[in-house]
Amino acid sequence: MIHSFRYNHKGRDLHFIFDVESGSLHNVDRSCYIISKSLYGKLDSAEKSELDGMDKQLICEITAELKQLEGEGGINCANYCDSGDKQIGEIKALCLHICHDCNLRCKYCFADEGTYHSKIREYMSFEVGQKAIDFLIANSGKRKSLEVDFFGGEPLMNLGVVKSIVEYAKAEASKHGKEFNFTMTTNCVLLTDENIKWLNEEMYNVVLSIDGRELVHDNLRRTINGKGSQSLVLANAKKFREVRGDKSYYVRGTFTAHNLDFAADVLYLRDQGFDQISVEPVVLPEDSPMALRAEHLPAIAKEYEKLAAEYLESRSHGKWFNFFHFMMDLDGGPCVKKRITGCGAGCEYLSVTPYGDIYPCHQFSEEKGYKLGSVVTGEFGLDISKKFAKNTVFNKPDCMVCPAKYYCSGGCCANNTHFVGDMSNPYAISCEMMRKRFELSLAIAGIERSLV
Ligand code: SF4
Ligand code: SF4
Numbered sequence: 001m002i003h004s005f006r007y008n009h010k011g012r013d014l015h016f017i018f019d020v021e022s023g024s025l026h027n028v029d030r031s032c033y034i035i036s037k038s039l040y041g042k043l044d045s046a047e048k049s050e051l052d053g054m055d056k057q058l059i060c061e062i063t064a065e066l067k068q069l070e071g072e073g074g075i076n077c078a079n080y081c082d083s084g085d086k087q088i089g090e091i092k093a094l095c096l097h098i099c100h101d102c103n104l105r106c107k108y109c110f111a112d113e114g115t116y117h118s119k120i121r122e123y124m125s126f127e128v129g130q131k132a133i134d135f136l137i138a139n140s141g142k143r144k145s146l147e148v149d150f151f152g153g154e155p156l157m158n159l160g161v162v163k164s165i166v167e168y169a170k171a172e173a174s175k176h177g178k179e180f181n182f183t184m185t186t187n188c189v190l191l192t193d194e195n196i197k198w199l200n201e202e203m204y205n206v207v208l209s210i211d212g213r214e215l216v217h218d219n220l221r222r223t224i225n226g227k228g229s230q231s232l233v234l235a236n237a238k239k240f241r242e243v244r245g246d247k248s249y250y251v252r253g254t255f256t257a258h259n260l261d262f263a264a265d266v267l268y269l270r271d272q273g274f275d276q277i278s279v280e281p282v283v284l285p286e287d288s289p290m291a292l293r294a295e296h297l298p299a300i301a302k303e304y305e306k307l308a309a310e311y312l313e314s315r316s317h318g319k320w321f322n323f324f325h326f327m328m329d330l331d332g333g334p335c336v337k338k339r340i341t342g343c344g345a346g347c348e349y350l351s352v353t354p355y356g357d358i359y360p361c362h363q364f365s366e367e368k369g370y371k372l373g374s375v376v377t378g379e380f381g382l383d384i385s386k387k388f389a390k391n392t393v394f395n396k397p398d399c400m401v402c403p404a405k406y407y408c409s410g411g412c413c414a415n416n417t418h419f420v421g422d423m424s425n426p427y428a429i430s431c432e433m434m435r436k437r438f439e440l441s442l443a444i445a446g447i448e449r450s451l452v
């Protein structure tokens, strides 16, 4: 499958052809773009007229060159194929819901402001945490490197237990020949100097939640008393950034229908000194005033284009930063098996609630029909995992013909389940945004590697 696209860089139209199966990107001229589209894709009526008016000799020469490239495996490579099922029975990562409570009241919170739709604000005990670590080690098979993500609500509200779990996991790891990488997602409210020091020493990665500009952030991320949290959160996140050095972290924001000009939030975060930035589209039911709906997609596509132009400009003029959705590894990256299986939820990645119940991931927490077992009782079945194992790109007809398939990996099965009613049926609004970001990432990679 070949994906042909244009990108306007500083007023100049650039043309690319991307071979989906081999992952090779070619910067071509307009004539080659039109001819390749006629051979491998579909021309629109204006492009058809352009082809009709083209010099026949030129068409023959370009066609011959494209066919030669095809013969050499540079384009139009055969579809990769295998059974596609994910591996089950060897768990790699657990997301521990350290507490179902939060010190913020974000209006778009999928976790119902930390409670996960429960009336009780529950905290994980050290005993449940211990059992979760034992469960992970016992079900990790030959895997040496294991991951634990401390999640909430707000995990720093139960930091004493987090610290005890980390100490326990490290001690158990050395007994069983394993290694742990710990990560935490925090809203930054409780990032004191002491907490920052500990997190910096123990956490392999830390995700700092900030939405961007003060008005945008404070509109939706408020304290229990209804006040804006941005000034406190930003100051704390900056303190954390200062001591973090080269270790992994990123700031993660969310954009909604209220800030379709989200490129300004990304650039704001850059200007605050953060160089690892992710700002994600909110996913909410259509009737929410914050939800992104089909009518917003043209404006969102334009905003991503604007961000791509600013991104290239910024990175080439000394203000280097990463925007996660524009990161594209054209030389390496994960193997095909990994690319078609995505996040691993329900199979190699599971979440554990404060009571010790096991779910496919945090977004399925407390959801009827999705409980796999309990680290407390020891009950654990693979029936639900088998269902998730089949949920790969190769089992989704829409994904099989999508040019972004090896980079998107078939979307988020939680969103597909909650918004389409079927984990194998992609959520169209997310897909359209994904494909836009995918094209822009390819163009950025091409430009930055001086292909043009
Ligand atoms: S900080 Fe996170 S868990 Fe807390 S209310 Fe906001 S989105 Fe929900
Ligand atoms: S963008 Fe949509 S169709 Fe394409 S691979 Fe992702 S989920 Fe599948």
Ligand code: SF4
Residues within 6 Å of the ligand: 343, 344, 345, 361, 362, 363, 411, 412, 413, 414, 415
């Ligand atoms: S299913 Fe979606 S929400 Fe759950 S871990 Fe995967 S990508 Fe994240």
